[in-house]
Amino acid sequence: xxxxxxxxxxxxxxxxxxxxxxxxxxxxxxxxxxxxxxxxxxxxxxxxxxxxxxxxxxxxxxxxxxxxxxxxxxxxxxxxxxxxxxxxxxxxxxxxxxxxxxxxxxxxxxxxxxxxxxxxxxxxxxxxxxxxxxxxxxxxxxxxxxxxxxxx
Numbered sequence: 001x002x003x004x005x006x007x008x009x010x011x012x013x014x015x016x017x018x019x020x021x022x023x024x025x026x027x028x029x030x031x032x033x034x035x036x037x038x039x040x041x042x043x044x045x046x047x048x049x050x051x052x053x054x055x056x057x058x059x060x061x062x063x064x065x066x067x068x069x070x071x072x073x074x075x076x077x078x079x080x081x082x083x084x085x086x087x088x089x090x091x092x093x094x095x096x097x098x099x100x101x102x103x104x105x106x107x108x109x110x111x112x113x114x115x116x117x118x119x120x121x122x123x124x125x126x127x128x129x130x131x132x133x134x135x136x137x138x139x140x141x142x143x144x145x146x147x148x149x150x151x152x
Contacts, residue, residue: 022053033144055141056142061081061083061084062080062082062083063146064078064148065080065117069152072127073128074121074122075094075124079112079120079138082114085114086149088111089139090109091108092108092120092136093136095135097125099123100125103124105121105122107121117141121150131151132151134152135150
């Protein structure tokens with residue numbers, strides 16, 4: 001009786017095939033689980049970075065206090081940092097036109113401590129005409145901004 005059990009190998013091959021299929025399914029499950037962990041971790045890190053940036057932007061506050069021009073196209077905009085973070089002026093727009101990087105003579109890219117003023121000096125991208133009003137937008141490095149309407 002024991003001899004006939006050893007000679008009949010049909011049952012053994014079915015068991016081995018079942019074990020191989022279970023092993024393949026387990027390996028696929030582990031691979032999918034590890035991929036999903038890294039994907040969710042990456043998504044979580046991205047969310048934390050985005051939230052941190054929004055928090056920093058909310059703490060950055062600026063206020064345009066004074067605008068004046070000394071010559072027809074030379075402008076001076078004084079900005080107050082009243083936020084909780086250090087402020088860096090990134091861009092100035094006049095009537096929707098951005099002041100080019102080469103037009104700045106002072107103030108752009110300079111860190112301003114909280115509670116301090118900075119004077120941003122530049123050559124205007126538009127001609128300044130007496131009697132007209134201009135929309136001036138100052139943008140911080142983190143994206144906060146202030147808008148003032150200035151009449152010459």
